[in-house]
Amino acid sequence: MSNLEPPYPRHDFDKLNRLPPYILSEVTELARAARRNGEDVIDLGMGNPDLPTPDHIVGKIVEAAQDPRNHRYSSSQGIPNLRAAITEWYARRHHVELDPATEAVAVIGAKEGLSHFVLMTIGPGDVVLVPDPAYPIHQYSVIIAGGDLRTVPLVEGVDFFENLEQAVRRTWPKPKMLILSFPANPTTDTVDFAFFERIVAFAREYDLMVLHDFAYAEIAFDGYRPPSILEVPGAKDVAVEFVSLSKSHSMAGWRVGFACGNVEMVHALKRIKSYLDYGMPQAIQIAAITALRGPQDCVASNVAVYQDRRDVLIEGLSSPGPGRWEIAKPKATMFVWAALPEAFREMGSLAFSKQLLKEANVAVSPGIGFGQSGEGFVRFALVENKHRIRQAVRGIRRFLKKFEEV
Secondary structure (H helix, E strand, C coil), X not given: CCCCCCCCCCCCCHHHHHCCCCCHHHXXXXXXXXXXXXXXXXXXXXXXXXXXXXXXXXXXHHHHHCCHHHHCCCCCCCCHHHHHXXXXXXXXXXXXXXXXXXXXXXXXXXXXXXXXXXXXXXXXXXXXXXXXXXXXXXXXXXXXXXXXXXXXECCCCCCXXXXXXXXXXXXXXXXXXXXXXXXXXXXXXXXXXXXXXXHHHHHHHHCCEEEEECCCCCCECCCCCCCCHHHCCCHHHCXXXXXXXXXXXXXXXXXXXXXXXXXXXXXXXXXXXXXXXXXXXXXHHHHHHHHHHCCCHXXXXXXXXXXXXXXXXXXXXXXXXXXXXXXXXXXXXXXXXXXXXXXXXXXXXXXXXXXXXXXXXXXXXXXXXXXXXXXXXXXXXXCCCHHHHXXXXXXXXXXXXXXXXX
């Protein structure tokens, strides 16, 4: 029977068929297979934070979970005290005043919030502009919603706004939405306040909704302070911003995020969430309040760890000698975006990543997995301790030296 066709009809899932292969999973599966075979793989591929959630936040989750009142359905938009804490964070961190009743909504991680917002507001025929390369859900959410995706190259040496203008002029019907994320994953690109001023003016001129994924709002180095798009006067007329506690407070597994900004856009997200979920478990919402209102030294500590790891990786690879790989230091995120060494550029990022895993036991993400403009790059995630990163550096340099000698 195993060689026979299933006794039921094959279904044609149109939206599933529109999704491209998830290239990033190829290296992930190879890394898992290598580990099953006993290989000591250093996984710098998936951006899965390894730092523990701070004790005071975990303690609050445990305490709240023991209260039977928190065992019932919660509010899909977030309990009032959480939405108040969210708006307090914006006022304290970015000097932005928000109404917790109408301009803030809690989401089950920024990824859930952004993808459900796109699902609610985009349909067949609606055009969405997304940078390339980009975090995959920014592009895939448009495809899942049935919209028409237009990518805008975000590459060094090219004027992003010029590309944006061209995309709008060459697109019919005119775009409805622009999705951005700065500091950027995977490229680690950063922007200043003036950039967002231009984005807000551009969105007003072309009547665009702007979604800004601000997942790395607090993971920044060397004195850089990422601006919020909502700091720009008038931004709330066109934009909604998604923030996550996954990296700043090491709460990735708890799935805590929020969206703030334009009243109509926030309302749309609240509306679809009211149909799809009951929000985060209430005990986690209560702990998120503690995270936002409690001591923030844990955030500074996490940033220092990521900065140390960044320096160990880049200084180790860039130091003189055989197998040298010169890479610029990013000013933000928990990633390093690296152009392939010259000898490997014709190979391509996917083949290079597979070879690196095979020869050096180091897993990285191929740039092509983030869009066509990501080809020629790989992304390192700083999710192993410094000892393991030094081990990875030694393995990578041996691998590069081997090919230099051929």
